[in-house]
Amino acid sequence: MTTTPSTCTFAFFGSSRLSVIVLDELEKIGLKPTFIVTTPDKPQGRKLVLTPNVVKMWAQEHSIEVFDPPTIDRGFLDVLKQKTCDVYIVASYGKLFPEELLNIPPGKTLNVHPSLLPRYRGASPLPTAMLDDAKHTGVTIMRLTKEMDQGPILAQKEIVVSEWPIYEEFEERMAREGAQLLASILSDWVAGTITEQEQNHAQATYTKKIEKEDACIDLAGDPYENFRKIQAYHQWPQAYFFIEKNGNRLRVKITSAQFISGKLVIEKVIPEGGKEMSFADFKNGYSVEV
RNA sequence: CGCGGGGUAGGGUAACGGUAACCCGUCAGGCUCAUAACCUGAAAAUUGCCGGUUCGAUUCCGGCCCCCGCAA
Numbered sequence: 001m002t003t004t005p006s007t008c009t010f011a012f013f014g015s016s017r018l019s020v021i022v023l024d025e026l027e028k029i030g031l032k033p034t035f036i037v038t039t040p041d042k043p044q045g046r047k048l049v050l051t052p053n054v055v056k057m058w059a060q061e062h063s064i065e066v067f068d069p070p071t072i073d074r075g076f077l078d079v080l081k082q083k084t085c086d087v088y089i090v091a092s093y094g095k096l097f098p099e100e101l102l103n104i105p106p107g108k109t110l111n112v113h114p115s116l117l118p119r120y121r122g123a124s125p126l127p128t129a130m131l132d133d134a135k136h137t138g139v140t141i142m143r144l145t146k147e148m149d150q151g152p153i154l155a156q157k158e159i160v161v162s163e164w165p166i167y168e169e170f171e172e173r174m175a176r177e178g179a180q181l182l183a184s185i186l187s188d189w190v191a192g193t194i195t196e197q198e199q200n201h202a203q204a205t206y207t208k209k210i211e212k213e214d215a216c217i218d219l220a221g222d223p224y225e226n227f228r229k230i231q232a233y234h235q236w237p238q239a240y241f242f243i244e245k246n247g248n249r250l251r252v253k254i255t256s257a258q259f260i261s262g263k264l265v266i267e268k269v270i271p272e273g274g275k276e277m278s279f280a281d282f283k284n285g286y287s288v289e290v
Numbered sequence: 291c292g293c294g295g296g297g298u299a300g301g302g303u304a305a306c307g308g309u310a311a312c313c314c315g316u317c318a319g320g321c322u323c324a325u326a327a328c329c330u331g332a333a334a335a336u337u338g339c340c341g342g343u344u345c346g347a348u349u350c351c352g353g354c355c356c357c358c359g360c361a362a
Contacts, residue, residue: 043292236362250359251359251360253359271358272294272295272358272359273294273295273296273358274295274296274358274359275296275357275358276358277301280301280314281301281313281314282302282303283302283314284301284314284315285302285304285312285313286302287302287303287304287312287313
């Protein structure tokens with residue numbers, strides 16, 4: 001767990017907040033990528049401003065060379081082949097890789113996946129585990145193959161959650177654990193002393209991409225299920241319900257809630273067009289019965 | 291020029307051409323063994339800024355500043 005493979009070089013592929021947390025944790029352990037590959041900036045925000053993605057910003061802050069190809073095509077593969085490193089590391093890149101890329105470095109391409117594979121393959125392992133109330137979970141280091149999340153496993157660590165935090169905190173914990181697990185085996189892997197193990201494909205489960213509609217909740221429904229939705233969708237899209245106001249349907253997002261002795265206690269909300277406020281203020285001002 | 295909502299007492303909302311109402315909170319008094327409950331009363335808003343229309347604007351028009359929802 002404390003192995004510091006200082007002699008091993010790697011490139012990092014990622015594009016989300018989880019990627020950044022993994023990078024941070026690896027850096028703490030003394031592992032810095034020789035270069036980083038991420039996805040291009042996308043227009044965001046109210047004015048559709050072009051904002052650099054978080055991984056790119058991290059790379060720039062740490063003065064690490066960064067690439068952001070719109071697609072990984074022939075030309076970019078050739079660029080990669082010019083660079084040398086022992087192994088590629090992928091954490092939440094957001095796109096599939098061409099098979100050719102996976103085998104460029106001698107140590108192939110490894111992936112940090114925040115679930116106990118073969119369970120929770122796919123796009124949303126973390127939120128899905130929360131929605132399923134799967135408190136016995138974990139992180140997996142696997143070798144990427146052509147098929148999504150189906151590669152052989154190098155290492156796993158079980159993690160047990162006592163109570164569901166908001167998504168961001170769960171993500172952070174899992175990312176850090178994943179990064180540590182990776183760091184603990186990386187040099188051995190590159191040295192060739194780790195045996196990979198085929199996944200038990202029969203036990204695989206898959207997660208789907210989250211849709212905004214998934215986050216619509218019925219306040220009269222099961223309180224614990226609603227609580228898990230609020231926590232799981234906290235980063236995006238945020239659990240919401242509707243109220244009637246002046247004949248209009250108004251969306252109200254729940255940003256903070258607790259589950260106390262069998263009841264859902266809503267703490268903060270953001271009404272459409274408004275800003276975040278306490279649920280008490282919301283009920284006072286909007287005079288709604290919820 | 292991506293679509294849309296909003297800036298009114300400490301907080302949240304309402305009114306919509308004639309200087310502002312409600313809920314919570316605050317303060318005082320009362321009721322109570324007691325209270326976050328209840329009753330009575332009080333303080334607290336030049337209704338974001340500038341200009342225009344008008345006898346008169348929070349309310350209509352124009353400009354500016356700020357805030358937010360949607361958009362993955």
